[in-house]
Amino acid sequence: MNREIQLIQRPDGTPTHEHLDIVEADAQQPENGEVLVQLLYVSVDPYMRGRMNDAKSYVAPFQLHEPIEGGVVAQVVESKAEAFSVGDIVTGSLQWREVTVASADSIRKVDPSLGSVTTSLGILGMPGLTAYFGLIDIGKPTEGETLVVSGAAGAVGSTVVQIGKLLGCYVVGIAGSDDKTSYIVNELGADAAINYKTEDVAESLQNACPNGVDIYFDNVGGQISDHVYPLLNKFARITQCGAIASYNVPNDQGPRMQMHLIKSSATIKGFVVGDYQNRFKEGFEHLSKWLKGGKLTYEETIHEGFENIPDAFFGLFKGDNTGKQLIKVSNSQ
Structure with a gap:
């Protein structure tokens, strides 16, 4: 089974289950310059609420009956891109689909030596x-x-x-x-x-x-x-x-x-x-140095199960999380 989470109705107020749907997704195959990845962790973030509105903003709105997308950590299961090999752990903004195709320029490798791979969605992301x-x-x-x-x-x-x-x-x-x-x-x-x-x-x-x-x-x-x-x-x-x-x-x-x-x-x-995209390297270097030196700490609220992504997202607006709100969707690695 390969599932995805779609926006099916735009909310006027607080989003609920009536606005999202979990559906079976078609199988995909990567083409040249692409990789097939399995999601490991999904990030839910407050800015996603704005993308549910059909309104002008700094980022395009989510489309109805299309998968929502956001920050994820994933593992490469098939590669047709020179920069990535099977087994690589990567991060990027990808669709909420358990197994999905990503272009090589939309993801980057995660360095496990810096700490848990989830930090790429939080304090180092x-x-x-x-x-x-x-x-x-x-x-x-x-x-x-x-x-x-x-x-x-x-x-x-x-x-x-x-x-x-x-x-x-x-x-x-x-x-x-x-x-x-x-x-x-x-x-x-x-x-x-x-x-x-x-x-x-x-x-x-x-x-x-x-x-x-x-x-x-x-x-x-x-x-x-x-x-x-x-x-x-x-x-x-x-x-x-x-x-x-x-x-x-x-x-x-x-x-x-x-x-x-x-x-x-x-x-x-x-x-x-x-x-600040052209200065990300500067910020990353300072944050990773402070984290390695024990000068920064972080907390994560981690839920489990792809089907629980919507509830984790809704929880942001009730203050359920301390630190980064994440969902673990696979045990691969």
Whole structure:
């Protein structure tokens, strides 16, 4: 059996099983310059929700009745490309199909010496690079500054917290459970953490940030961010990485931020990691060096079974994961 997961209906709000379908897929054979791979791990990421909408964005929308695609780790089972051999472990953005064809230029080999192959989907992959460039290039941290990170227990946020501490920042993380806030402080090394579900976020932020906020790395948007803006210091920098609080809320509106930006002369910049594609080598070298040196750690929430990919994806919007959300779909290797 070779199964694939298709988008069959575009959601207006939070996606559910009615929007996805698992169907039997046709067998494929690679042509010259291609390989046949078996998926080992699948990554689910918040940005995929945007691709379910038929709207202009930085990446094309998923097509109805076609396989969804995203980051995977896979193993080559047949090769017609010189650069790859049977047994190679590779990563790339491929279709959610158990066994699928990939062009040689759409994948790269994973170096197992750097750690678990799953790190290529997390701290040494898109989330890690997103954290690195969003903080270093847009946040421009300097020692002693206050950095606030929303979604601080997620794959991107947890890396931002750690890099911020490496660079000498005072770091405050925001997450949605006591287990996550404990993780942010005790495992990631943050100076303080706030549970937005049980605490008064405005009051807790004021207490945790007595010197105001110099850098805000925003993965969430929504009401949490509304409470951060009044605390912005002069020339603060806001890295707008995500807005998951609004992804499933059509026509979401809230308090206006403009006066806070004017009063603080703050800078806000949205970005996607692809903006830094020509600098990926730089980011990868720093992240792998820190990871090898024990200066970075990571957490993974791993589900098992191809059929459980949809539930793992839906779980992102309920805050089910700590660190990177992955699905193990094969025991090959």
